[in-house]
Amino acid sequence: MAKVPSVIHWFRLDLRIHDNLALRNAINEVRQAENRKHFLRPVYVIEPDIKNKVGENRLRFLIQSLQDLDSNLRKLNTRLFILRGTATELLPKLFDKWQVKHLTSQLDIDRDIVLQDEVIDEVAEKKDIFIVRRVQHTVYDVHSVLKKNNGAVPLTYQKFLSLVTGIQVKDTIEITKALSDNCKPPDFDSKDYDVPSLEDLGLDESALNPCKYPGGETEGLNRLNMYMAKKQWVCKFEKPNTSPNSIEPSTTVLSPYISHGCLSAKLFYHKLKEVENGASTHSQPPVSLMGQLMWREFYYTAGAGTKNFDKMVGNPVCTQIPWGKNDEHLKAWAEGQTGYPFVDAIMRQLKQEGWIHHLARHMVACFLTRGDLWISWEEGAKVFEDYLLDYDWSLNAGNWMWLSASAFFYKYFRVYSPVAFGKKTDKEGLFIRKYVPELKKYPTEYIYEPWKAPKSVQTTAGCVLGVDYPKRIVDHDKIHKENMQKMSAAYKLNKEKKAMKRPHT
């Protein structure tokens, strides 16, 4: 008997059923094969070294998202097949074993996935497998936006907006009709394909911090609907007026759901349009919620069109800056032990909860790079990759370049003060008291600057500097001025190099 061919949908950063064009393609392919039976296998590949690549909070978010995805797929009378191994090694073998004729997936920008796809494409071509990749992770097709700009990367947000104005955004799609039993392969019920627990991956779940943002499509959609119901709030939203150091998030925290594809960016777009269209006035990009979504599109476009976007060297949009190396300072920063309470509180919130406010990211990124520690943005990006639930290849690199004044933003003399910046929205230092509990009892006048507290105050508050909490590792007032000079010199050199490269006519 001839083997029954299979159709694979390969889930990556599209952990959802709703608005999943590529999944629908796979399902349609199976359904249309009326008189020639096809099996459907929606797969997700867990790489062996995932624990080294993905921080524990994000790994938990991923596993939760996969569990939710599996349960949503089962409502369609199919399931998620988890594959354990390296995608580029494993998939080619399964192409033969499963008689794969058709492979669908989302079109991704993330460099690692793009490289993976190149390998798979080559194999698929040899084996005569039809590959379908759909644009569905962004609102716009970033490659056609680049084309519209004659292949050049838009270097300003306004330029990007002007490129996408007038582009019609397609409607979202839904998949509701369940599949027939004919689509189930014989090993459908095998436990080998079950979503692993964190324990299976070698992680002690009980040792993790409490889960503040559970992963999954269901949770993402609930969160979206909850915020979109607050129409006034949506219409008045202005990012700079939200607080980086409120005890509960002052923004939506939809980002982890969008970055994992639990939530469709296009659905977010349409829901926002709906709310905005129903209001007499609403805030505008860049500060509005729609503006935030457009920032994501901006960085995706830049990431797709720039070589070595996540690196300094060999990256055409990135100013070359002679960053220093200081592993001790880097470690202190990453672990929230710099002696600057505001910086430390943010870094500890990041490590514990996997999410920090965008402006908090500005604060700590500026501090690590051009502001205080003079350490490369690439080092900071690696730490964020590890800790952030909403880690996203394009956004992470793009924002780090922005904050370090390496690309897109150039006013390097605008430096965030680790003392003044937080005070604007949290005079009492409640945020610091929560995340740096050593300082909980400090008088308000010293909460942002504990080094100014007399020894007697330190003792009374139960936190002596250098014993219970670190002394500050740098003197911001002094060092940020020195760093500004270094930035100025780097810019000057960059300008000269550019002038030399320019053709003389």
Added chain:
DNA sequence: TTGTCCGTTGGCACT
């Protein structure tokens, strides 16, 4: 080529 305006969200002193 040069000038001008503008740019997601700084800090600080002052009114």
Added chain:
DNA sequence: TAGTGCCAACGGACA
């Protein structure tokens, strides 16, 4: 409390 001007002076876009 919010607004303004100064700090020192960037690159991109466009005329």
